[in-house]
Each structure stands twice: as C-alpha cells, then as structure tokens.
Amino acid sequence: MFSVEEYKIRMNKTKQKMLEYGMEVLVLSNPSNMCYLTGYDAWSFYVHQVVIVFVDEEEPLWIGRGMDARGAELTTWMSKPNILYYPDDYVQSTIKHPMDFVAAELEYRGKGSRKIGIEMDTFYYTAKSHERLEVGMPEAELKDAGGLVNWVRAYKSEAEISYMRNAAKIVENAMQAAYDKVGVGVRENEVAAAISHAQIYGSDVFGGDYTSMVPMIPTGKYTASPHLNWTDKKYREGDALTIEIAGCYKRYHVPMARTVCIGQIPDYVREAGKVITDGIQETLAIMKPGITAEEVNSAWSRAIARHGYEKNSRIGYSIGMSYPPDWGEHTVSFREGDRTILEPNMTFHLMPGLWFDEFGVAITESVLVTDTGIEKFTSFDQQIYEKPVV
C-alpha cells in the first residue's frame, strides 16, 4: 500500500521507541499496528495473529493462520521466509493455542529469554494469549508496550494524509446520502443502508473501505445513548437524530457527526446547535502546534460554559488507520490531564455535543494540525439539517 521506504521509516521509528522502552522484541497483536508496519490487511483478526519486530533484524515476522499466510505474502513488503503459520487445529481450540506456537518459534530463534514487549490492553491480545506466552517462554521478561506503535502512528506522513483526504470525501458523500434518504416513513435501517452503500462505493475515482464502526444514528431519546444501533422503526415528523459516521480509505478514517431534524427545527435545538458551532470555531481557533490536548478541552469548556453548559466526557481523540471495533488511535484524548503537545501532522476527531433529556446535538470535525494551526478535512455544512416533510 505504501512504499517500502515508508515502511522502513516506520520500522526505524518503532525500533527507536523499543530501545527507549528497553525492549529487544515486540509482539504486536493490534491489527492496526500490524498493518502499519507490514501492510498486512485482512479480516483475519478473529483468530490470533502477530507481527514480531526484532530490534536487531531488518524484517519483522508475521505469524497467523495457514489460510491467511498467502494473504500476508500478497499484501506485505516482507519476504516469504518471514511469513509463518500455525496448523488449523490451533484455531479456536481449548487444547492448543496459537501463542504456544508463537512462543515456541521465539524460543527456537533464541529470543525466548529476551526483553519482550507485548500489548497488554489491545483488543485481540487476550488474557489467555498472555498466559500462553508466559508459560511458553519462562525466561522472557514480558513488558507492556501498549501504546508504543500507536504513538509512532500519531504523526502522519504526507502519503497517509492523502489517504485521509480521500476518506474525507467519502464521509461527505455518505453524510449526504443519509440526508437524502432520511424522512417521514423511512425506516432507520434504510438510512444505515444508504450510508453503508455510500461508504463502500466511495467515489467514482476510488473505492471505499469498510469503517471500523458501523453508522451510529440514534433518534430522539436514544441520542443520549450514542452507541445503540439502528432499529427498523419508521421516522416520524418531529424526530431528531444524530448521525456519527466515518469515511474510510485503505483503513484510514475521517469521522464526522451531524444532527438532523425531520420537519421544523425547534428553537431550543437551533440554539443548542449555535452554541456548538460557535464553540467549535473558538476551539479550532486555538489549536496549533505547542498547545496541549487538555488546553483544547479547556477552550471548549470555556466556550460552552458561557451558555451554562458542561460536558463530562472527552471531546476528541487521535485518528488515522484503524480496524474494528474502534476508529480512535488510543493515544491522545482531549480531556483534563492529557498533556500531549499538538504537533504538525497529527490528526484528530474533535467530537463535541450537548445532551438534553429528550435528545442530543452532535456536530464534529476531523482536523489536521498544520505548521501554524489546523485544517479541517471536510467542508460539510455544520448547521443542523432540517429535512423537509413532503
């Protein structure tokens, strides 16, 4: 997907961090980190698989299921001898575990008593995976390398930014598809279907990838529960809904949320929308290299406090490459206590919202930090959309 040179730069940055953290071997289970370093991209993370980086070897190792090894040969920059696989009776067995195979391979290569980084809190590195590595390499010193590669990923290359620009076009198309489809008598799932079609269709020039989260389109009182999925209920006049979706191009995401009223927008909703769009403008205005993540959060808090509002969840996070079930990078969060310093080529989803008893308003922007400030990835109208009732 990227040039071999780019992968080698990524590998070198990873090795630099390994030395910083005191690690000679790094066992990666996070599909985003695996893909970031090797190019391996497949829906195979439902079985155990790893990419292993050695601080003193040029190429990493890929170890996965037999039927996926050929995919690793086809999609990575790695040479065939570095692509290994475990037999199929290791798949979802209560007797054999793929990490037994991984540990044995590391022992065989004389790496079993090294300082080995593992990703303690990543989705697909289970408690059992860890147990099997500990049992299989009793001399190893296993250390948490949770965010190691994630932090390398936080700073995007020009090639990555160009992928995100494609993702931005896709999310604009998908939001427009939702606006076009939603209306009185339409079922919620039909809006989700239209969004999904637009996401995967992409544009006439490039195709879309699947997004790491499905469309989240709660209506009415359900907007206060933003992760409930669609139903097959029909929309009625007066319904308000939030639409949180992303565009995805070759695993790079650009998320966006907007709010829709079916029929006339009530005054108090319109006012809430204005508080948010003003707050976004004020917040984006202070974002630039040197500002910390918690200062971004403070700017937002100040802006809405003037109108008597407060928000107690984080208002944004780092974005880029990702696999289900999340499109966040799990590094930076815009919240109190996060002292990360913004730097050029970081990318974020600024995700503010206001929540009432009967519904919520969410309006968000994905942004790139430039040398002097930020640049929005999309130019989609922020206003609450009033869908005419015909």
Add this chain to the structure above:
Amino acid sequence: MFSVEEYKIRMNKTKQKMLEYGMEVLVLSNPSNMCYLTGYDAWSFYVHQVVIVFVDEEEPLWIGRGMDARGAELTTWMSKPNILYYPDDYVQSTIKHPMDFVAAELEYRGKGSRKIGIEMDTFYYTAKSHERLEVGMPEAELKDAGGLVNWVRAYKSEAEISYMRNAAKIVENAMQAAYDKVGVGVRENEVAAAISHAQIYGSDVFGGDYTSMVPMIPTGKYTASPHLNWTDKKYREGDALTIEIAGCYKRYHVPMARTVCIGQIPDYVREAGKVITDGIQETLAIMKPGITAEEVNSAWSRAIARHGYEKNSRIGYSIGMSYPPDWGEHTVSFREGDRTILEPNMTFHLMPGLWFDEFGVAITESVLVTDTGIEKFTSFDQQIYEKPVV
C-alpha cells in the same frame, strides 16, 4: 428483544454450568454472551464493559461506560440499580483501568474472595483486564470460564430459530444483490456496497442488522486468501470470485458462500463445483442427532477423497448470535478430534471448499439440526453462477 422468561431460562442454564464448573461469580466480557443474558446490544465493546452473573442472585450486574449505561437501561430486562458505570477518565487511559472499577465494586459487594469465572480467551478480555482484576481482588480465585455461556448458546430456542430464519431471508437477498451487481467493468467495492445495502435493508417486512464480518469477495488468485478484503479493481471477463457473506437479524447470523464466474464457466471449475455440491449432499444426509462433529468432517473427507481431493481446515462451526469480528460461536468445529454430539436445535455453518492454484470454489449451507436430521436455512441455488457478459 426476547421475553423476560427466556432470559431467565438462559440465566438458570448459565448458573447450572457455573455450579458444574465450581464458580460463584462469572465476569463476562464477550459481547455476545453479555447480550444473550441481558439483551444489551450496542456498539460499545470498543471500551471495557462486563456483565457479572452471581450464582445466588437473580439479576446480573452491567458495568460499562457512563454514556452507555442509559442504553443498558433501555435495552435490557434488568432493573436500574444493577446498571453501574465507571467515570469517563477510565476510557483508554494508561493510568486508570475499567477493571479496577469492576474489582472494587466486587470487593465492595463482598464478592472479592469468591471463585470467579472469567473468559480468558475472548476478544475483549485483554491481558491488562486480567491483570487489573488479579491486582484488585488478591483473594479471589480466578478460573477460566471461556466457553461457559457459549455452550449454553449452542442450543437454540424457537424464538432464536425464528430470528435465524429472518437472517436466512436477508442473506438470500444479499447474495442475489451480489449476483445482480457483479459484471465486467464493475468495481469490486461496488459489489461489496450492493451486498452491504441489501444486508442492512433486510426485507420490506423487517430490517437487517450489521453482520459480524464484512463481505468477503476475493477474486481469482485471491480466493486462496479468503479473508483479504475487496479492492476497487474492475472485474474482467474470465474472473472467478467467491462470495462469503451472512444475513443478520438482531445479532443472529446465517452465513452463506457461493462462487461466481464472469463469463463462461471453465469445465474444470464446473467439475469442482459438482464435487462440492455432491459432497455437501452426502454430508448433510448423515447429519442428525447423535452424530459427532468429527463424523460430519469424515463424511465430507470421504466424499471428496473419491475425487482425489482433501481439505485441511475445519469444514464448519456453530453459529447464532454474534458480534464483530466473528460470526462463529467458538464451540463446535467440524474437524478431526471434535467429539461434540449433534443435538436438536443446534445450528451450524457447513463451510466446504476446494482450492486450486489460480482460484477456489466455496459453496456453503447453514443448517438447523432437527429431531431426525437437518434442515437448510436457505434454499438458494448451490450451482456456480455464470454471470453473462453483455
């Protein structure tokens, strides 16, 4: 989603198994198991969340993120005091972990020194989750309850089977949508978009849910790497592709795979297709209560061995409710060594295929075990589909 009576039956079966395994408390992280026992259904499994069953209490506990607690109130049969949440600064933090909160709550309730089942190898129970529970409850005896609820789920109720019948209609519609869309000059992602739209649209009577895996539609030599995702390349005359998809209704899946040739089907492909469809017929004919999972595998092996073929990965698995990234139930596998005895109301995806150097043929059936044999969920034509070149 289901009647409270049905949830209570599920709870009782779970408690029976807990006693069998010697467990007083069961901490569930698998979203399918959480939903199965409580009805909780949301795309919130990208943060840590649990359902906790106490062998001596009627209702379980739900613990998750604050913004998801309201969703738990709306979608479960549980009473509000049993729905707890951790503060938002526990989300993706390197300092605070949601399992610290869970352990403290169990300690507070006097359960901290009990025999506690945890799901060691489930996707969202990370090594860190386990570490935090161990640190937070030093007196507890933590025991692996990996497949406990999964095995309860293996036997379906009539209500669950009716959900799967809806899923079956959806997968037939989605496969037809793929057949209609595929063709010379069409991009792979456009076929994926058509499938996804059909999956979520469902039928005019009921809406579709998202599937736990995205459409897998490898073409040509990529069919030997079944989990690689679509590209935006255009199909050409002579391309052959396998389409592996599911229909999903309220999290219940019915998967199906078929094979398509664009233009005339080569003779050797047609012959491979016949070997598979004959083999399926022979295998389905022996499936009935009392037969073991490995006998199903043997029947398939015998059938294709007569034509000189062998397959070295499992040829099927248990299906039902599931969440990304897998639609298998992680219990029964049709392979050598699996001694599970088939019983009425078990449901399986029989997943055979043959793989050649330049492409593969996959034709599959989802089935319900009845009192006397099996019943196919779908009646979609098994033959390799020849898409006319216009």
